Amino acid sequence: xxxxxxRYLHTLTAHxxxxxxxxxxxxxxxxxxxxxxxxxxxxxVAYLEELMPTLRGYSMEVGRIxxxxxxxxxxxxxxxxxEIDGTPxxxxxxxxxxxxxxxxxxxxxxxxQELSWGG
Numbered sequence: 001x002x003x004x005x006x007r008y009l010h011t012l013t014a015h016x017x018x019x020x021x022x023x024x025x026x027x028x029x030x031x032x033x034x035x036x037x038x039x040x041x042x043x044x045v046a047y048l049e050e051l052m053p054t055l056r057g058y059s060m061e062v063g064r065i066x067x068x069x070x071x072x073x074x075x076x077x078x079x080x081x082x083e084i085d086g087t088p089x090x091x092x093x094x095x096x097x098x099x100x101x102x103x104x105x106x107x108x109x110x111x112x113q114e115l116s117w118g119g
Contacts, residue, residue: 012052
């Protein structure tokens with residue numbers, strides 16, 4: 001379903017947790033870049049609802065989103081910026097999504113590119 005990843009990213013940055021949850025399958029599994037895993041919609045939404053307001057200077061820039069021909073997966077290339085010790089840190093990322101037949105997000109895997117900065 002074209003658009004679900006765009007809605008996911010938009011509702012995330014808008015802190016629209018009801019809209020965000022509507023993008024996810026009930027049994028969603030999110031695996032982060034360090035192997036941190038959050039399973040089920042309530043657990044994942046609660047994690048981000050608590051985390052996002054604490055990220056100083058947070059912003060996201062989406063480079064591109066590509067869906068597979070069968071509509072069962074998508075990849076988003078983006079960068080996130082957060083302020084750490086008063087300095088913005090940019091992190092390029094790729095997010096890989098598995099989608100259910102009805103177009104919800106069932107799995108998210110996050111990969112980051114660590115940049116050498118400030119030294």
